[in-house]
Amino acid sequence: MKKIVFISGATASGKSSFVHKLIDNYFNDASIISIDSIQVYRYMDIGSAKPSLKEIDKYNYKMVDILEPSVNFNIKDYLYIFKDIVNNMDNKPIFGVGGTGFYIDAIKYGIFDEENDNKESSQKIRKELYERIDKYGLESLYSELLNIDREAAENIDRFNARRVVRALEVYYNTGKKFSELKKLRKPVVDLDYLSYIIDIDREKLYNNINKRVDIMFEKGLLDEVKKIIDMGIDNTYTSMQAIGYKEIYEYLINKSMSLEETIELIKKRTRNFAKRQLTWFRREEHNRINENDLEKTAYEIKQFYSID
Numbered sequence: 001m002k003k004i005v006f007i008s009g010a011t012a013s014g015k016s017s018f019v020h021k022l023i024d025n026y027f028n029d030a031s032i033i034s035i036d037s038i039q040v041y042r043y044m045d046i047g048s049a050k051p052s053l054k055e056i057d058k059y060n061y062k063m064v065d066i067l068e069p070s071v072n073f074n075i076k077d078y079l080y081i082f083k084d085i086v087n088n089m090d091n092k093p094i095f096g097v098g099g100t101g102f103y104i105d106a107i108k109y110g111i112f113d114e115e116n117d118n119k120e121s122s123q124k125i126r127k128e129l130y131e132r133i134d135k136y137g138l139e140s141l142y143s144e145l146l147n148i149d150r151e152a153a154e155n156i157d158r159f160n161a162r163r164v165v166r167a168l169e170v171y172y173n174t175g176k177k178f179s180e181l182k183k184l185r186k187p188v189v190d191l192d193y194l195s196y197i198i199d200i201d202r203e204k205l206y207n208n209i210n211k212r213v214d215i216m217f218e219k220g221l222l223d224e225v226k227k228i229i230d231m232g233i234d235n236t237y238t239s240m241q242a243i244g245y246k247e248i249y250e251y252l253i254n255k256s257m258s259l260e261e262t263i264e265l266i267k268k269r270t271r272n273f274a275k276r277q278l279t280w281f282r283r284e285e286h287n288r289i290n291e292n293d294l295e296k297t298a299y300e301i302k303q304f305y306s307i308d
Contacts, residue, residue: 001190001191001192002086002087002089002094002189002190002191002192003091003093003094003191003192003193003304003305004033004086004094004095004096004191004192004193004194005093005094005095005096005193005194005195005196005301005304006035006095006096006097006104006193006194006195006196007019007095007096007097007196007197007198008035008097008098008099008101008104008195008196008197008198008281008286009099009197009198009199009200009277009281010099010198010200010205010274010275010277010278010281011049011099011209011212011270011273011274011277012049012205012208012209012212012270012274013099013198013200013205013208013274014198014200014208014291015097015098015099015198016049016051016097017291018198018289018291018294019032019059019095019097020055020059021294022095022294022297022298022301023059023095025294025298026298026301026302027092027093027298027301029092029093030059030060030092030093030094030095031059031060031061031062031089031092031093031094031095032059032060032061032062032094032095032096032097033061033062033063033082033085033086033094033095033096033097034051034061034062034063034064034097034098035063035096035097035098035099035100035103035104035107036048036063036098036099036100036103037073037078037100037103037242038239038242039063039064039065039098040063040064040065040066040067040073040078041065041067041068041069041071041073041239042065042066042067042068042069043069043224043227043228043231044069044224044228044239044242044245045224046216046219046220046221046224047216047221047224047225047242047244047245048242049212049216050064050065051064062085063078063081063082063085066081069228069231069233069237069239069240070231070232070233070237070239071238071239072237072238073238073239074238075102075103075106075111076111078103078106079106079107079110079111079188080188082107082188082189083188083189086189086191087189093301093305093307096193099277101277101280101281102163102280105284107187107188107189107191108187108191108193108195109185109186109187110185110186110187110188111185112181112182112184112185121173122169122173125168125169125172125173126165126169129141129165129168129169130161130165133161133165138158138159138161138164139158141161141164141165141168142158142164144168145164145167145168148168148171148177149167149171149177149178149179151177151179152167152177152178152179152182153167155179155283157276157279157280159272159276160276162241166178194287194300194301194304195284195285195286195287196286196287196288196289196297197281197286197287197288197289198289198290199288199289199290200290205274206271206274209267209270209271209274210267210271212270213244213263213266213267213270214263216244217263221244221248222248222252222259225244225245225248225249225252226252228240228245229249229252229253234249234253235249235250235253243266243269243270243273244266244270247262247265247266247269248262248266250262287300
């Protein structure tokens with residue numbers, strides 16, 4: 001059985017920095033698997049807070065820079081690649097680092113395959129649901145999900161259109177509740193794991209986010225998005241739905257607001273996203289750690305891996 005240590009938490013909480021320090025001081029032969037739905041894309045470096053090329057090499061990062069932005073990547077694709085990577089790694093420490101709670105959840109518990117899955121039917125249903133969002137708003141679909149499958153609705157971010165649509169799509173395509181099918185899932189890799197979450201003061205977290213967004217623009221986020229648009233990537237692609245990218249796309253293509261308003265909107269949406277991340281991670285027991293817990297955490301990980 002493979003072993004992995006999950007270090008998760010909200011965006012800008014200091015996950016990567018903490019793990020880098022663990023590796024520098026205690027686990028020089030370790031690897032990091034990025035659990036992030038945007039860092040998988042090439043050219044999307046600044047907006048995804050991707051590690052530098054030097055860090056990717058030094059800390060032996062996996063699941064970074066593996067796809068073109070034109071690929072509509074999903075959780076099934078991620079798990080397929082994750083399984084191959086983990087099964088081909090040796091028994092040295094592995095850190096799974098990221099804030100995409102849905103992906104971490106899928107690694108731990110798996111996902112389900114719908115019975116009677118018909119891709120053509122799914123695509124048609126999905127298209128109709130998104131058209132209804134455009135016409136009536138997301139809240140109407142969330143209310144519909146509450147009536148159909150309250151358990152699923154209460155465990156989904158009501159502002160995440162993709163997750164709300166997915167739950168309804170599964171129901172209309174299979175006739176079975178999303179929440180019921182979730183209980184049948186199995187992990188794709190047999191794992192033993194430790195699970196940590198970075199605990200950070202809310203005010204400090206929001207300040208970190210605001211500073212990070214400012215730094216991203218100083219580093220050239222605007223030009224990064226321009227280059228991706230020049231590659232033919234528009235807002236219909238999954239990659240362009242990431243916070244930061246979709247707002248700048250609106251600014252550049254649709255001239256919907258000023259640059260200053262765009263920056264403030266990115267900050268606001270990132271703060272809201274971080275709040276939702278914290279809500280997601282509170283659903284499950286984690287070992288809560290902060291930046292001062294390096295030595296204690298290293299000791300626990302050594303015990304987990306039976307390292308002297």
